[in-house]
Amino acid sequence: xxxxxxxxxxxxxxxxxxxxxxxxxxxxxxxxxxxxxxxxxxxxxxxxxxxxxxxxxxxxxxxxxxxxxxxxxxxxxxxxxxxxxxxxxxxxxxxxxxxxxxxxxxxxxxxxxxxxxxxxxxxxxxxxxxxxxxxxxxxxxxxxxxxxxxxxxxxxxxxxxxxxxxxxxxxxxxxxxxxxxxxxxxxxxxxxxxxxxxxxxxxxxxxxxxxxxxxxxxxxxxxxxxxxxxxxxxxxxxxxxxxxxxxxxxxxxxxxxxxxxxxxxxxxxxxxxxxxxxxxxxxxxxxxxxxxxxxxxxxxxx
Numbered sequence: 001x002x003x004x005x006x007x008x009x010x011x012x013x014x015x016x017x018x019x020x021x022x023x024x025x026x027x028x029x030x031x032x033x034x035x036x037x038x039x040x041x042x043x044x045x046x047x048x049x050x051x052x053x054x055x056x057x058x059x060x061x062x063x064x065x066x067x068x069x070x071x072x073x074x075x076x077x078x079x080x081x082x083x084x085x086x087x088x089x090x091x092x093x094x095x096x097x098x099x100x101x102x103x104x105x106x107x108x109x110x111x112x113x114x115x116x117x118x119x120x121x122x123x124x125x126x127x128x129x130x131x132x133x134x135x136x137x138x139x140x141x142x143x144x145x146x147x148x149x150x151x152x153x154x155x156x157x158x159x160x161x162x163x164x165x166x167x168x169x170x171x172x173x174x175x176x177x178x179x180x181x182x183x184x185x186x187x188x189x190x191x192x193x194x195x196x197x198x199x200x201x202x203x204x205x206x207x208x209x210x211x212x213x214x215x216x217x218x219x220x221x222x223x224x225x226x227x228x229x230x231x232x233x234x235x236x237x238x239x240x241x242x243x244x245x246x247x248x249x250x251x252x253x254x255x256x257x258x259x260x261x262x263x264x265x266x267x268x269x270x271x272x273x274x275x276x277x278x279x280x281x282x283x284x285x286x287x288x289x290x291x292x293x294x295x296x297x298x299x300x301x302x
Contacts, residue, residue, distance in 0.1 A: 001111055003032040004051075004058040006073040007065060018064065024104060030111055033058070035076070048076075055080050060110055060280070062087065067183075070095040071240045074140045079122060079275035085110055086279070092294060094182055097281035106282035115280040120179045120195060121219070122273040127237065130264050140277055141180030141240045145225050145268055146172030146205065148234035153208060155228035160202075160221050167228050170207035172235075175200055175223055175270045179277075182291070184241075190214045195287055200272065225268045235265045 003025070007018055018034065025032050035051055055061075055077055063073035063086045070086040077084055087103055088096030097115065098106035109115050123139040137143070147154045155169045176185035178193035181201055186192065190203035191214060198219035204212040217223060227235065237244045 001030060001059045001113075002057065003030060003110070004055070004061045004076075005032055005034045006061055006063045006069065006076065007034070007036055021064075021103070021107070024107065028111060051076055052078060055082055058082055060085060062107070062110070065089050066091055066093055067095045068241070071140055074277055075138075075240070077277070079124075079138060079273060081275055081278050083115075083117075083278045083280045085115060085282070094290070094294060095179070095279065097279060097285075098283070102282055109282050110280070115282055116285070118195065118279040118281050118285070119276040120279055121177055121198060121200075122275055122277055123175060123177050123200060123270055124273040125175075125239075125268055125270040127265060128267040128269075130266050137239055137244060138273065139175075139180070139239045140177060141183045142174045142176040142185055142238075143268070143270055144172060144174040144184065144205070144236075144238040145265070146236050146238065148236045152233050154233045154235060155231040157226050157228050158202060158215075159224045159226075160215065160217060162222075162224070165215065166204075166212055168204045168207050168212055169209065170212070171205040173225055174203050174205055175225075176203060177201075180240075182295075185214075191216070192291060198272065200270065219272045222269060222271045225270075226266065227264075237265060237268070 005018060005021065061073050061077055061082055061084045063070050063084065066088065070084070073084055085098070085106065086096045087106060088099050093099065120140070123143060125137045125139065125143050127135045127137060145156060153169050154172055155167060156173055157164060158166045158168055158173060174184055174188060176183070176190060177200060178195050178197040181190060181193040185201060185203050188203045188205050190201050193201055193216070199217040199221060200223065201214055201216050202223055203214045
């Protein structure tokens with residue numbers, strides 16, 4: 001078995017914790033490589049692309065950190081379906097397959113092939129720009145089309161399977177997977193979806209209307225978001241919390257300006273990928289018990 005160890009080193013905690021992990025793996029003759037999420041921040045770097053290209057050489061990816069680190073590891077895996085075990089060293093750890101206290105028990109289960117499977121759907125999107133260019137992206141939590149200028153609303157037309165459903169005037173629209181239904185979608189008023197649901201959820205963000213509501217789709221449905229003819233605001237595209245497109249004149253703090261030649265986003269089409277994210281878990285797990293512990297009666301209750 002060959003493992004890829006992916007860690008969050010912003011505060012040094014997880015990086016320090018990898019030393020005993022490496023010693024444990026060395027003692028058992030397990031082959032492994034290490035990869036830091038610092039490289040992820042330069043997503044177009046040659047190192048990041050090299051790791052993506054070689055991901056199928058690994059039998060399991062192990063991420064050490066919180067849910068953000070898990071999502072970054074998932075983007076390295078992409079649609080390859082290489083299994084992912086997340087060890088929670090962070091805050092919520094909603095995607096974690098094991099806690100820090102079960103670290104070595106989980107690794108033992110990993111190298112002896114005794115982890116349980118928890119497959120999750122992947123959102124795939126096609127983003128079109130006014131210069132005719134088209135980009136393909138994937139998301140594990142959500143894709144967000146939002147306003148670039150804070151304080152001003154956007155006007156977006158939403159259609160499912162070419163049937164116009166609503167014109168949303170507000171902060172934007174997010175399209176969430178069941179995995180993402182407990183993230184930004186939850187904060188935006190979207191429903192909690194069972195993780196084995198096969199469709200997506202379209203959630204208006206702060207709509208200036210009493211009629212706009214979240215819509216749950218099936219695995220066969222295609223969601224389309226286009227700027228309404230009355231829209232006058234620049235759009236921003238976020239995928240799993242990262243800025244993927246922003247107009248070069250927008251000036252959002254911390255964002256990387258987009259290529260001028262692409263121009264404005266004119267269409268986003270999203271559906272369910274035929275591939276899955278293969279999460280792995282150690283020990284027993286019940287989604288609804290976890291929901292209750294995290295959101296209703298646990299130490300992190302809101």
